Amino acid sequence: MAKKNNIGRRPTGTPNRGRKEGGNQEIRIEEDGDDKLVDIIEVREKGMDFFERNRKPIIGAVLALIFIVAGALLYQTFIAGPAERNAAQQMQQAQFQFEQDSFGLALTNPGQGYPGFLEIAEEYGSTDAGNLANYYIAVSYLNLGQYEAALDYLEDFDADGELLPAMKMGVMGDLQSELGNLDAALSSYEGAVDAAGKNYVTGGYYLNKLALLYRHQGQTENALEAFRRLKTDYGQSAEAAQADKYIAALEG
Structure with missing residues (x-):
């Protein structure tokens, strides 16, 4: 004899947790020995009552x-x-x-x-x-x-995207430099290099400006570090070709 398909059936030996009684569709739930009755109709009516009382704000x-x-x-x-x-x-x-x-x-x-x-x-x-x-x-x-x-x-x-933030900070550096605010210009060029990331065109261009301004300010070690980074991080840039010349001058 073929076995019956038990999919969806209650496993043998487990307690029956609920039953229907009459038209009220009550479900009896046993919990810690106390019986709790949940009247489905009452719950449904409470939900409808909530909607009726709040119909206007809900629809609004x-x-x-x-x-x-x-x-x-x-x-x-x-x-x-x-x-x-x-x-x-x-x-x-x-x-x-x-x-x-x-x-x-x-x-x-x-x-x-x-x-x-x-x-x-x-x-x-x-x-x-x-x-x-x-x-x-x-x-x-x-x-x-x-x-x-x-x-x-x-x-x-409002600079957004990958390219424009570096360009904005770079122009800011140019303006601050022209206005004689050289510390602010250095900070702006540093921000432009950071914003450029791995873009060797903008990164190399503004790192070179940063290195030249360090050199102008007499900050030799910072200038050397910037020119060396120009060679290693942005070696493909046009500005990197001149880096050795400045490094030799600063080291001599």
């Missing part, structure tokens, strides 16, 4: 959540997205002038009816392109010798 909270999600999607689709694309298009001519070292034109009048970086930063400040315009403005003012104005815009620039 659900509707509020729906409106928040829908509003965020609508904002991204019809406002933020188009504004981002428009800002990027508007900035192309200013970027062209910047690359030609025409910093004054890039700031205010890049030509062909396009706005300069100053107007873009003001009009599209909430977009990524508008934020990046702050960096371009800072570098432009740095090259025009307007260091305080450059510093103001650089502080408004």
